[in-house]
Amino acid sequence: MKLILTQEVTGLGAPGDVVDVRDGYARNYLLPRGFGIRWTRGGQKQIDEIRRARKARDIRDLDSAQDLAERVQKLSVRLPRRSGQGGRLFGSVSAADIASGVREAGGPELDKRRIEVRNPIKSVGEHRVTVRLHPEVTATISLEVVPA
Structure with a gap:
C-alpha cells in the first residue's frame, strides 16, 4: 500500500x-x-x-536544534526507580520517563517520540540515550537511574 x-x-x-x-x-x-x-x-x-x-x-x-543539543548534553538527569536485589528495576525506564526527567532537571520539553532507547533500561546505573532533535542534529543525554 x-x-x-x-x-x-x-x-x-x-x-x-x-x-x-x-x-x-x-x-x-x-x-x-x-x-x-x-x-x-x-x-x-x-x-x-x-x-x-x-x-x-x-x-x-x-x-535552534544545535543550541538545544548543547543544552541537553550538559544536563545530568537522575531518575529514581524502585529496584530489587542486584539493581534490577521493577519494569523499565520509558521514553516518556526520560522526557519528564529532562524537564525536571531544568532542560527543555522533549518529544518522547524523538528519544531513542536502543536497549531497554532495566538496571540501576549510568546509561546513555540519544535524542533526534533535527534530521542532522542528535544529542546524547547522560542518564543515571538510582534506587528509590
Missing part, C-alpha cells in the same frame, strides 16, 4: 515521503495513529505542501 507520511517514522521516512508498506502495517499502525494518509494522484499536491513546510521549518530550526 502506498502512503504519504504526515509525521516522521523511525526507519521509514520523514513527513511528505511516499512509502510503500505492507497493507497490515498501514491499516493497523500507521493510518490509525495519523502517521500517514493514503496516496492518491490528488495527494501529490499535499506532498508538495508538506515538503515545502518541512523545508522552511528545517532551515529555521537547524540553528
